[in-house]
Amino acid sequence: MKSNKQRRAEIKAHRRERAAALAARLRLPDIRLPKADFADAPGCEPADRAVLQQHNNTYGVLPDFYVARPFICRDCGAEEVWTAKQQKWWYETIHGHIDSRAVRCLACRRARRERLRAVAPGADLLLEKTCRLRALGAAKPSVQARAEIEAALQSKWWSLRVVAIQAMGRWGGEENLARLHAFMAARPEGGRRYFGWERVAADAARSALMRRE
Ligand SMILES: [Zn+2]
Structure with missing residues (x-):
């Protein structure tokens, strides 16, 4: 054996x-x-x-x-x-x-x-938060969940904001979808040279919406 x-x-x-x-x-x-x-x-x-x-x-x-x-x-x-x-x-x-x-x-x-x-508690914080937001997006939105997604949209980590946008796309609902469309509409012109949150948000919103179709 x-x-x-x-x-x-x-x-x-x-x-x-x-x-x-x-x-x-x-x-x-x-x-x-x-x-x-x-x-x-x-x-x-x-x-x-x-x-x-x-x-x-x-x-x-x-x-x-x-x-x-x-x-x-x-x-x-x-x-x-x-x-x-x-x-x-x-x-x-x-x-x-x-x-x-x-x-x-x-x-x-x-x-x-x-x-x-041991030396830096919270070193895995980003990963933990990402998993947390994904789980929220996969479930029905509660008041608490909506508040967490809202907070994530202000995170210093853009990747967390993107996960929040994905969660909004998964949840759907008139208000969320309107906000995703607003993100898309705010996409700056002159694409390639400009790199900023507005562009990242617009692209994330677009693919979140496409995923719903
Ligand atoms: Zn080794």
Whole structure:
């Protein structure tokens, strides 16, 4: 009988081999491919560029696909693989910065989080708040929930404001929809050069409305 530990080690080794093989096949320094050729390759996940565009305010090229990335843990030196699925979750679900990468293994990430929590309680605040607002958006709006969304619209973190706008879109209702349309109407002209909250809000409102259709 294999222990769970052995089994996990085998799975990891398999992932590493697969990622290394894929990397060799691609021979690119950045293996988030701008090509569609690898859609069916093992270890690939299609990227949703519409979602990425909404949350990434950089001018870099957005990927069409995620490809498993081998990396060495910064803290313990373990050989790890950042899977395509994990990348998709990181970039599209919790909106990790498009230029951010996995640098630590799970154990070291946990250890680091614990250390941070000890010296700086609330280090995970943004993530916690984001999850909280998402949960509010998924449920029926209560008075309390509306107040929290309202407060989030004033947050210093734009990503929280965007989640608040998404929640308003999910809730719907005449008043919320009117406000989303107002955000859209306030989109500044001359698009590309101007970067500000008004533009981000307008784009977030637009996709929140489109999602309702
Ligand atoms: Zn590590």
